[in-house]
Amino acid sequence: MLVAVPFVLLPYSSAFFTTSSNQFFSYPTLSPTHKMNIDQRIATVTNMFGHIFVRKNLCAEALQMAGPVACVIVNDAVSWVPKNNRLAIVGDAILDTVLCRKWYEGSDSAGPRPAHAWSSARLQIVGNEALNVRGNALGLGPMIIAGGGFAGAATPSMIATTFEAVFGAIYIDGGEAAVLDAVQHLDLQNHPSLMVTFTIPIPNYIESKAAFAQLTYNLLDP
Numbered sequence: 001m002l003v004a005v006p007f008v009l010l011p012y013s014s015a016f017f018t019t020s021s022n023q024f025f026s027y028p029t030l031s032p033t034h035k036m037n038i039d040q041r042i043a044t045v046t047n048m049f050g051h052i053f054v055r056k057n058l059c060a061e062a063l064q065m066a067g068p069v070a071c072v073i074v075n076d077a078v079s080w081v082p083k084n085n086r087l088a089i090v091g092d093a094i095l096d097t098v099l100c101r102k103w104y105e106g107s108d109s110a111g112p113r114p115a116h117a118w119s120s121a122r123l124q125i126v127g128n129e130a131l132n133v134r135g136n137a138l139g140l141g142p143m144i145i146a147g148g149g150f151a152g153a154a155t156p157s158m159i160a161t162t163f164e165a166v167f168g169a170i171y172i173d174g175g176e177a178a179v180l181d182a183v184q185h186l187d188l189q190n191h192p193s194l195m196v197t198f199t200i201p202i203p204n205y206i207e208s209k210a211a212f213a214q215l216t217y218n219l220l221d222p
Helices: 039-049 056-063 085-105 117-126 128-138 156-185
Strands: 014-018 024-028 069-074 077-082 195-204 209-218
Touching: 039 056, 039 069, 039 156, 056 069, 056 077, 056 085, 056 156, 085 117, 085 156, 117 128, 128 156
Parallel strands: none
Antiparallel strands: 014 024, 069 077, 195 209
């Protein structure tokens, strides 16, 4: 556990923090007027992704793109949170893992999905462009903590990275089961390549002739 004790607290200066192992880190400091209370953002992201964070600082980190480290207020406590790029790597990996498993279990009348189909399915579900579209639809952009010099709406890259970072935070906070719950909450698994599909004949009594109906079953079990 990090036990941080600031030695210097001047606006935009450098402060040194010590840990229980006597290692020292230098972080920029902010005056109280520059600290941001992000409890409402965390609550909004919780509703977006369907995951209640036990460690709310992880959600704060997932939203932080202002710089290498930022000072925020979470649950009335000052917290230093790093940039979300490391959580984005975790999120990218865990999304690939859970969705690729569903793809592996998917099949159609011709049998299991061919190996080459995963790459295109992945791009359509969790490629940067797809994540930007999903993030915009959720309203994720305004939740991002951007630097003071940043003006305008969040870029597609920022939204995609933050989307992945939130999933990284969910995984670290609640494990793979929590990720699966969030995937289902957002319907990320609702893609033909992640389903079992087959065709059976069903009589059409209205037209008095045989017809074919496509029945699709979603593999919801992990």
